[in-house]
Amino acid sequence: MSKILIRGAKVLGGEAQDVLIDGATVAAVGTGLSDEGARVIEAQGQILLPGLVDLHTHLREPGREDSETVLTGTRAAASGGYTAVFAMANTFPVADTAGVVEQVYRLGKESGYCDVQPIGAVTVGLEGKKLAELGAMHDSAAGVTVFSDDGKCVDDAVIMRRALEYVKAFGGVVAQHAQEPRLTEGAQMNEGVVSAELGLGGWPAVAEESVIARDVLLAEHVGSRVHICHLSTAGSVEIVRWAKSRGIDVTAEVTPHHLLLTDEMVRSYNPVYKVNPPLRTERDVLALREALADGTIDIVATDHAPHPHEDKDCEWAAAAMGMVGLETALSVVQQTMVETGLLDWAQVADRMSFAPARIGRAQGHGRPVSAGEPANLTLVDPAYRGVVDPAGFASRSRNTPYEGRELPGRVTHTFLRGRATVVDGKLA
Amino acid sequence: MMRHLISAADLTRDEAVRILDTAEEMARVADRPIKKLPALRGRTVCNLFFEDSTRTRISFEAAEKRLSADVINFAAKGSSVSKGESLKDTAQTLEAMGVDAVVIRHGASGAPYRLATSGWIDAPVINAGDGTHQHPTQALLDAFTMRRRLVGRDAGIGQDLAGRRITIVGDVLHSRVARSNVDLLHTLGAEVTLVAPPTLVPVGVETWPCEVSYDLDSTLAKSDAIMMLRVQRERMNAAFFPTEREYSRRYGLDGDRMAKMPGHAIVMHPGPMVRGMEITAEVADSDRCTVIEQVANGVSIRMAVLYLLLGGNESDAPNPRTEEK
Numbered sequence: 001m002s003k004i005l006i007r008g009a010k011v012l013g014g015e016a017q018d019v020l021i022d023g024a025t026v027a028a029v030g031t032g033l034s035d036e037g038a039r040v041i042e043a044q045g046q047i048l049l050p051g052l053v054d055l056h057t058h059l060r061e062p063g064r065e066d067s068e069t070v071l072t073g074t075r076a077a078a079s080g081g082y083t084a085v086f087a088m089a090n091t092f093p094v095a096d097t098a099g100v101v102e103q104v105y106r107l108g109k110e111s112g113y114c115d116v117q118p119i120g121a122v123t124v125g126l127e128g129k130k131l132a133e134l135g136a137m138h139d140s141a142a143g144v145t146v147f148s149d150d151g152k153c154v155d156d157a158v159i160m161r162r163a164l165e166y167v168k169a170f171g172g173v174v175a176q177h178a179q180e181p182r183l184t185e186g187a188q189m190n191e192g193v194v195s196a197e198l199g200l201g202g203w204p205a206v207a208e209e210s211v212i213a214r215d216v217l218l219a220e221h222v223g224s225r226v227h228i229c230h231l232s233t234a235g236s237v238e239i240v241r242w243a244k245s246r247g248i249d250v251t252a253e254v255t256p257h258h259l260l261l262t263d264e265m266v267r268s269y270n271p272v273y274k275v276n277p278p279l280r281t282e283r284d285v286l287a288l289r290e291a292l293a294d295g296t297i298d299i300v301a302t303d304h305a306p307h308p309h310e311d312k313d314c315e316w317a318a319a320a321m322g323m324v325g326l327e328t329a330l331s332v333v334q335q336t337m338v339e340t341g342l343l344d345w346a347q348v349a350d351r352m353s354f355a356p357a358r359i360g361r362a363q364g365h366g367r368p369v370s371a372g373e374p375a376n377l378t379l380v381d382p383a384y385r386g387v388v389d390p391a392g393f394a395s396r397s398r399n400t401p402y403e404g405r406e407l408p409g410r411v412t413h414t415f416l417r418g419r420a421t422v423v424d425g426k427l428a
Numbered sequence: 429m430m431r432h433l434i435s436a437a438d439l440t441r442d443e444a445v446r447i448l449d450t451a452e453e454m455a456r457v458a459d460r461p462i463k464k465l466p467a468l469r470g471r472t473v474c475n476l477f478f479e480d481s482t483r484t485r486i487s488f489e490a491a492e493k494r495l496s497a498d499v500i501n502f503a504a505k506g507s508s509v510s511k512g513e514s515l516k517d518t519a520q521t522l523e524a525m526g527v528d529a530v531v532i533r534h535g536a537s538g539a540p541y542r543l544a545t546s547g548w549i550d551a552p553v554i555n556a557g558d559g560t561h562q563h564p565t566q567a568l569l570d571a572f573t574m575r576r577r578l579v580g581r582d583a584g585i586g587q588d589l590a591g592r593r594i595t596i597v598g599d600v601l602h603s604r605v606a607r608s609n610v611d612l613l614h615t616l617g618a619e620v621t622l623v624a625p626p627t628l629v630p631v632g633v634e635t636w637p638c639e640v641s642y643d644l645d646s647t648l649a650k651s652d653a654i655m656m657l658r659v660q661r662e663r664m665n666a667a668f669f670p671t672e673r674e675y676s677r678r679y680g681l682d683g684d685r686m687a688k689m690p691g692h693a694i695v696m697h698p699g700p701m702v703r704g705m706e707i708t709a710e711v712a713d714s715d716r717c718t719v720i721e722q723v724a725n726g727v728s729i730r731m732a733v734l735y736l737l738l739g740g741n742e743s744d745a746p747n748p749r750t751e752e753k
Contacts, residue, residue, distance in 0.1 A: 188537075196632030199537040199561030199607060204631065269538035269545075313546070315515050317536035317559065 002418070003027075005035045009043035009379060011369050012050075013345025019048060021375040024417035028371050041413060043379055049349045051083025051376030051414065053356040053365050054326065055146070055175070055253060056229060056301035059085070059116070061107060062100070063092025068306040068396045070107035073326070074114035076304070076395035078421035080326040081378035081411040082114055084357065084365040085304075089121040090151040096121035096132035098140035105142035113421045117362055120144040122163045122174060126152050131163060138170045145361045148175035150229055151276075153211055155181050160215060164224035173251075173359060175227040176215050178236070179277065183207035188317060190263040190278040198266060200316065203278045205233040212236050216243035216250050225249035227359055230303050232258050232277040234287035241296045251359050253301035254288050256332035257323055261285075261401060271312045271319030272401050275305070292351060293342040299356045302329045306397030324395050331407035334382060339408065345382075364417075375418035384410035394427060429736045432544040432553045436564040436612040441588060444615055448572050449585055450732035451725070457494055458728065467735050468497035471528040475501045476518065477556070479535040483699065484556050484566075487723070488531050491730035497738075500527065515539060519549040527551055529738055537561035552737045560602050566698055567608035569729040571616055573722050574653050577694050590617030595647045597623045597679055598657030598706060599668075601630050605698045606657060610638050621647050625679065627668040644679055648688040655696040656681055656707050672705050682708040686716065694718050 004021040011017050011029065018033035019026060059073040068076075070087070077085045087104050089095035095104060101118040108116020120137035124130045126149045137144040147167060154160045154176060163174050184207045189195050191202025212228055216239065219226040228240065231252050243250045257275065262282050265273040273279060291297040305322025312319050333352065337343040343351065357366025367373040387406050390398035414422035421428050429446075430438060439447070457463050473492045477485055485501065492499045504518060515534070522530060529552045532540045537559030544553040557563040575584040578592055594613055600606040600622050613620050620638035622629065633640055641647055648654070659675065669675045681695065689695075695707075695717045703709050711717060 191631050193632035193635045196630035196636070197607070199559050199604060202631060269541045313516060315534065315536045315539040315542050317538075318515075 003038035004418070004420070005033060005038040005040045006043050006048060006379065007035070007040055009046045009048035010345070011048045012349050013047050016044065019369065019377070021415065021418045024375055026369060026371055026373045026375050029369060041379070045381070045383060046412060047345050047380045047382055048369060049081070049345065049378045049380060050353040050366060050369055051378050051416065052081045052330065052352045053360070053362055054082050054085040054302050054304070054329070055299060055356040055360050056150070057085040057087055057304045057326065058090070058306065058322070059087040059104070060091065060306060062103065066308050070104060070116060071111045072394060072396040073304070073306070074108060074111040074116060075427055076324070076326040076393060078113040078414045078416070079394045079411065079427060080328070081330050081380065081414050082326060083376040083378070083414065083416045084115040084117060084362050086117045086119050086146055086360050088150045089119050089148060090126055094121050094125050095119065096124050096126070098133065098136045101137050101142040101144050102140050114416060115362070115365065117360060118142045118144055119146045119148050119150070119175065122147045122149045122154050123159060128152065128154055128156055128159060131159065131166065134163070134166055134172065135170065138172060145170070145172050146175055146227070147172055148177065148229065150175065150177045153177050153179040153181060155211070157214060157218065161218050161222060164219055164226060165222045168224050171361065173225050173227050175229050176211065177229050178208045178211035178215065180207040180211050187278070188274070189266045190280050192263065192281060194263045194266055198269070200266070205235050205280070208233055208277055209235040209239055212239050216240070216248050219250060220246070220248045225251070228252040230255050230258065230277055230301070231288065231297055232280050232284060234284045237287050237291040237296055241291070244296065251298040252296070253299045254292055254297045255303045256300060256325055256329045257401060258288055259285060259292070259336040260332050265401070269316050271314065271316050272323070272399055272403070274316060274319050274321050275323050276321040289336060289340070289342055292337060298351070298359065300329065300333055300351050301356065302326050306395050307399045308397060312399050322399065324393065324397055324400050327393055327395065328388060328400060328402050328407060330380060330411060331409045334409040335407055338382070375415050377415040378411060379413040381410050381412050382408065384408065386410065431737070433564050433733055433737060434541050434544055434553065434555045435562045436567040436608040439564070439612065439615060441615050441617070444568070444571070444612060445586060445588055447568055447729065447732050447736060448575060450736060451572050451728040452581070452585060454731040454735070455725070455728040457731070458724070463494050464496060465494060466496050468492070468495040468738055471738055472498045472500060472526065473529045473531060473734065474522050474527045475499065475531045476504065476522070477502065477533045478504050478515070478539070479533050479557070481533050481557065483723070484533060487726040488556060488730050490727045491734055494727070495731055495734055497734070515543065516546070516548045519543055523549045523551065529554065529734065531556050533557045535559055554733060554737065557604055559604065561604050561607065563604040563608045564612070565726070565730055565733055566605050567612040568733070569722055569726040570609055570655065570696060570698070571612055572725045572729055573696065573718050574694070577718065578652055578692070588616040589613060592618045592652045593621070593650055594618050594653045594655065595621045595623055595651040596655045596657065597644060597681070599628045599659045599663060600624045600633070600657070601628045602660070602663070603657050609655065610636050614638065623647055623679065625669050625675070628663070644685065645688070648685055649690065651689055651693055653694045653696055654681065654689065658698065658700065658702060659706050676705050680706055680708065681711050683710045686711050686714065696722060699723070
């Protein structure tokens with residue numbers, strides 16, 4: 001049966017409508033659509049969104065298959081309502097050649113749960129010294145359009161300038177992990193009141209803000225577009241707002257955890273809260289929410305960073321940085337942005353699907369829910385309330401900061417080109 | 429009493445005074461021909477040192493032996509932070525061996541807290557210094573030294589340090605001693621002033637219960653005690669201050685400065701001292717300098733802490749682990 005009728009869902013949070021999927025395509029959107037020959041999904045009260053797109057995912061394969069693989073990562077993505085993810089380049093080997101990005105791309109195709117668009121490294125080995133073969137990665141089967149040394153900052157101003165200029169030739173974008181390296185030597189958490197008390201090395205906000213300021217000016221100077229990864233401070237928001245007002249072609253992302261959690265969590269010394277950039281203050285969190293609402297921050301990206309248990313079950317200083325996020329992102333956005341009245345569901349669709357697909361030039365994703373479009377769709381039950389239990393995660397790793405926390409909303413169905421990858425909240 | 433001693437901030441005023449009072453009793457043991465109490469006979473205490481510290485380890489070991497505990501010394505230098513799991517593994521090994529208390533020194537801030545709260549181990553944990561976070565027994569021995577000198581050995585029993593003015597000078601940023609002392613001295617009613625170049629004061633210090641000054645000279649006349657912190661020479665290469673000489677001129681304690689202190693005021697140092705830079709020999713060797721007393725008092729304080737945490741008084745210091753046995 002290739003026809004599916006989703007009956008009575010609120011499309012992008014609007015009026016309840018029926019959506020008929022035929023094969024890989026949305027065949028019709030309307031009311032009272034015939035269910036003849038179709039499997040029917042009763043979706044009253046649920047929200048139908050375009051399949052979510054994550055511009056910032058760590059799939060760990062190749063190299064750290066003990067943390068995650070393309071298969072387990074894309075299963076996690078489907079569970080979270082995603083139909084496309086951009087896989088960061090900091091694998092082993094680094095995704096800095098056509099060969100590696102094609103491998104990741106192929107593994108994504110084989111997984112079948114979610115489209116995987118590899119991100120290419122900006123510099124060879126993420127070392128910040130020499131440009132990687134950006135053109136070859138773009139020309140490869142993977143068709144790379146986003147380049148990032150994420151995990152490390154492209155801190156050399158000349159290398160950053162050249163990368164920004166170079167990718168213009170094929171419409172690429174450089175996604176910057178903004179972290180001034182000298183200012184963050186030995187950094188363990190946000191620098192401020194809590195770090196002073198805990199005696200943990202501080203990661204000052206200015207280390208992020210100074211790089212963003214430099215990069216938007218570079219982007220302006222050479223007429224390129226730049227994307228800022230995981231903005232985490234109120235000051236970064238101000239700089240991006242200023243840059244946009246000046247007409248600079250900058251886009252920015254925020255992670256779900258920076259919309260919800262603060263550095264107060266670190267008082268537990270539990271490394272599950274150790275992440276880069278670090279959790280900031282309440283004031284930063286509120287500024288990030290406002291900026292996502294008013295469009296200064298364009299998108300939500302998960303920075304899904306799976307780590308095996310042993311890399312977190314240790315003392316803080318020895319622990320790896322990062323949190324898993326694919327399976328909880330939409331719930332956190334619902335809690336922090338929708339239930340606070342800052343965003344409606346149509347705007348959630350923009351921040352989590354349309355805009356990230358546009359920034360990353362993802363083909364066939366982030367499309368309107370209308371006839372003739374690819375049937376990449378996500379159905380959400382916003383009334384659901386549940387306690388996060390990482391034992392049920394599809395991700396291979398369990399390093400979630402939300403364990404035991406109640407979060408709203410649940411992805412009930414995900415469709416990738418008309419094929420259900422999630423049915424009734426379970427992987428198909 | 430509390431179950432673990434992780435941070436000086438965890439102690440109430442009454443708990444802290446009780447430790448100081450108990451330490452006075454313990455100090456009397458040191459005056460006896462046979463310096464030993466049977467209090468912890470049959471108990472095993474492990475000194476788990478992931479970071480070198482001969483002075484602190486020996487002090488704990490002396491305290492443990494004077495209380496008749498069986499002592500295991502475990503030096504795991506360097507093996508930890510490179511692969512953090514070893515802390516958990518080590519803890520569980522000790523647990524399996526039936527250790528009754530763990531004294532831990534670790535280069536990573538928060539490691540003792542993790543050890544005490546992660547379910548890796550059931551025994552009481554005593555923090556013997558973690559990263560740049562806390563060193564609570566150092567703060568207690570400092571407070572003990574101040575109480576003896578400023579209030580009196582016998583007059584001090586039951587007393588705190590209300591109204592005493594304590595100045596802590598030097599590398600506050602990297603100092604677990606400074607953090608612990610600010611917390612404990614505030615709890616004990618003292619007024620604390622931190623003095624350091626701005627580069628060696630942590631961002632966020634404004635929430636601490638103390639004053640901050642960049643000028644040593646202006647604090648001398650109103651200090652009942654001046655505590656000098658050690659400045660590690662590698663800080664110079666990291667541009668925290670221009671030169672050793674400039675640091676010494678602005679923040680070093682010499683005879684001229686000591687002369688500006690009130691007559692009763694004491695000079696303290698957690699040791700080891702960098703003579704000539706942070707403190708001159710003239711000051712270090714004067715009878716106002718309490719460095720040697722601090723070392724002796726450290727043993728008494730650690731005896732008191734071990735005694736109280738390990739059920740020296742079973743009636744109000746229950747230790748579930750020992751009751752199970």
